[in-house]
Amino acid sequence: MRFAPLALNLAIAGALVLAGAFPATAQILNGTFDNGLTGWTVTTTGGCSATVSTNGNPAPGARLWNNDAGSATLTQTFNCGGGSDGSCSLSLDYATDTLVGSKMVVTVTLDNVVMYSANHNGGVTAYTPVQFSVPCGQHTLGISAASTSTSPFSVWMMFVDNVTASCVPPVSTEGSTWSSLKATYR
Numbered sequence: 615m616r617f618a619p620l621a622l623n624l625a626i627a628g629a630l631v632l633a634g635a636f637p638a639t640a641q642i643l644n645g646t647f648d649n650g651l652t653g654w655t656v657t658t659t660g661g662c663s664a665t666v667s668t669n670g671n672p673a674p675g676a677r678l679w680n681n682d683a684g685s686a687t688l689t690q691t692f693n694c695g696g697g698s699d700g701s702c703s704l705s706l707d708y709a710t711d712t713l714v715g716s717k718m719v720v721t722v723t724l725d726n727v728v729m730y731s732a733n734h735n736g737g738v739t740a741y742t743p744v745q746f747s748v749p750c751g752q753h754t755l756g757i758s759a760a761s762t763s764t765s766p767f768s769v770w771m772m773f774v775d776n777v778t779a780s781c782v783p784p785v786s787t788e789g790s791t792w793s794s795l796k797a798t799y800r
């Protein structure tokens with residue numbers, strides 16, 4: 615029994631090491647769509663769909679598509695930074711293929727606030743990054759494509775890939791003040 619306190623202390627030390635082993639980063643699940651749509655919640659209206667496509671950056675990517683009025687949305691709730699202070703940098707790539715005469719809008723929301731929106735009225739666009747920063751913590755990301763025309767001939771696709779989120783801890787100002795620098799080099 616004399617070893618029991620030591621074992622307990624080792625267990626506590628191990629738990630502390632484990633707790634400290636997780637970096638304050640990442641947490642978007644399957645942002646490369648290598649595992650299909652795992653981790654993403656799909657919401658569609660008007661006969662739209664979300665599937666996995668061989669058109670990725672690189673493949674596979676997600677495809678939101680439509681041949682009528684309606685919308686398709688991918689959402690994911692994630693924890694950027696585990697509740698720590700700092701700035702959460704989000705990034706995703708998207709491309710579009712919109713039939714001439716068709717009109718659609720791409721919208722990216724965070725916690726139901728529009729962070730990015732762009733209309734695509736005919737034509738093809740290459741993969742383009744969308745990036746923004748918010749405070750670290752738990753967030754819900756929404757990536758949506760929707761018809762802006764009720765034409766029955768509206769045909770469009772949106773491709774999504776490389777969804778990432780990374781919490782950058784705040785830079786400590788302690789140690790970089792003039793008085794501390796003087797103290798260091800005195």
Ligand SMILES: [Ca+2]
Nearest residue numbers: 646670672674
């Ligand atoms: Ca990919």
